[in-house]
Amino acid sequence: MTTAVGADTARKPATMAQALGRALRDAMAADPSVHVLGEDVGTLGGVFRVTDGLAEEFGEDRCTDTPLAEAGILGTAVGMAMYGLRPVVEMQFDAFAYPSFEQLVSHVARMRNRTRGAMPMPITVRVPYGGGIGGVEHHSDSSEIYYMATPGLHVVAPATVADAYGLLRAAIASDDPVIFLEPKRLYWSKADWSADAPERVPPIGRAVVRGPGTGGRRAATLISYGPSVPVCLEAAEAARGEGWDLEVVDLRSLVPFDDETVCASVRRTGRAVVVHEAAGFGGPGGEIAARVTERCFHHLEAPVLRVAGFDIPYPPPMLERHHLPGVDRVLDAVARLQWESEWTEGSAAR
């Protein structure tokens, strides 16, 4: 089910950052209980300008520059939610959200459960995440596994401009806390919207197949989300020349996880590669590979492979291109999917 939220065709956001800003604006206009708070979100409009103009339009009480304190930002958001507001919190960068983890894990994620449903936490935590923008240390982490491992949180990551708008509206409307991961390096990616289409709000928890199969000789599913989706699409394009028919599943939501869409695709193709930037060991790919294996074992022609960041602290910017999974690594993995013919015991022991 996808809902249209108005057909204002006046000016479509051109970039993901603008689409996010537009989603905040529309949500604030539609619901006076929506409040934006964070560091530099007011006068400056956020370091990525996502909140640009909100303080001007809605006043500083609705879009608030807070003191520089992530636990304080999220902790006060808990109290605001207790009193019926819908706080949308901005963490300035992925690695700077860590001071707020105690509030997140001990209260935001559990308050509904603790109070037997009496105290929901309709908080959206926006986290600019991931690398590829040449940031110095602490500006490029992919922290999704910490959030995924915390029951009570929803975790979403858009890959397209339209999804950025739609998913953020859905996150703000959700009665549960949502960790909204904004792929930094897609902030300036351009719109894929047609000018007169109404914005769509996809429900949280639904994956989508992008670039569905085109009938090549060998098929596989690339499972991805956020900044790795464009990488997978590019790889799918490149692999077509090699006779591969790659279906790209954009998860959009890590929690809840859409087993149905993922498994439907894997059952069709018989092969799967999970692609993400976060470190591979103990990373999201392990969970996804296990789920796929448990559900699609008899359909699989090869083990589910993972293409992930190395198991290292995020590298300095001049080296990050060696760390981030790119098209070549995805294609290498795809080549390794020819299990029965090429992956003999000898090559496995290599």
Place this chain on the structure above:
Amino acid sequence: MTVLEQPGAYRPTPPPGWQPRVDAAPLLPDTEPYRVLGTAAAADVSPDLLTRLHRELVRGRRYNAQATALTRQGRLAVYPSSTGQEACQVAAGLVLEDRDWLFPSYRDTLAAVVRGLDPVDALTLLRGDWHSGYDPHAHRVAPLCTPLATQLPHAVGLAHAARLKGDDVVALALVGDGGTSEGDFHEALNFAAVWHAPVVFLVQNNGFAISVPLAKQTAAPSLAHKAVGYGMPGRLVDGNDAAAVHQVLAEAVHRARGGGGPTLVEAVTYRIDAHTNADDATRYRPDSEVEAWRAHDPITLLEDALRDRSLLDDEGVRAARESAERFAADLRTRMHQDPVLDPMELFEHVYAVRTGQLREQAAQLRAELDAEAGEAGKGER
């Protein structure tokens, strides 16, 4: 001598336009804890309030004893007693209006009960059948908070939200002396002061954080002094003097409600019992210290003051104790009934709408429970 005054230091023009933002002096606490009982000021306290405080103190002392006994009987997993600190608990429970909010820590069950919570519901967390046994909205009491100081920013956020909505709601947040060292304490006080939020912070300085004495917790002159750095007034009060705690809190609540912003109150008191039933307090404090504090007991202080004003006689004391005894008997009876738990509730309040994963897991548990019931049925036949 400042850095700029050091010999040879390059001295540019003075920094333009800098001056302290506020005069710190009015924010500073007195160095002596404020007292009412046993002073001339006691004569001005209303008889009704004094009598009410007395009844609640006596009942509170009995409540602490009963809950501690329940741990020995295995009915409570743990109980952090507030024996000795009842004056703070009672004043905190009584000082708020219905529309106000109380943010207790794990030690503050009594404050919640004084505010009107059913004592059994207040003990659910400690009994272990659910994390919070009450709807926080029913009495405007946030869930008892276990991670130290994390409830403080919640209080600030709620008070701030209420003010944005135009409601004259005040939040009173309780924290221990150890909790003041946590980062959340700092962040909460700073937010409260910057936002001018209608919050009152009450630090119950009971001398110890489990075993660590205040001297190892902070080098500040007093915990109330910390207020000044945030730009809010700090008040130091005798935490065993129920009338004084009530008065200081009432003033702070009044100030917050009137738009005067937050206040930090430090109540100097003492934890007579061990940290919890699991703690051995003899390892870190001498009996003589405990005895000295027993001589400054909150109930005795209040009874003396009431007798001075002929508001209480032996008969009154007996009546208060009997009423407390009935309260304890009722609590005992109800706590000895086994709570009825539904394991399927485990999946009910994780999300507003159950996820696919949780639906599968709920089905698994359902099947396990049905199988168990089937086995049990066979055994009976």
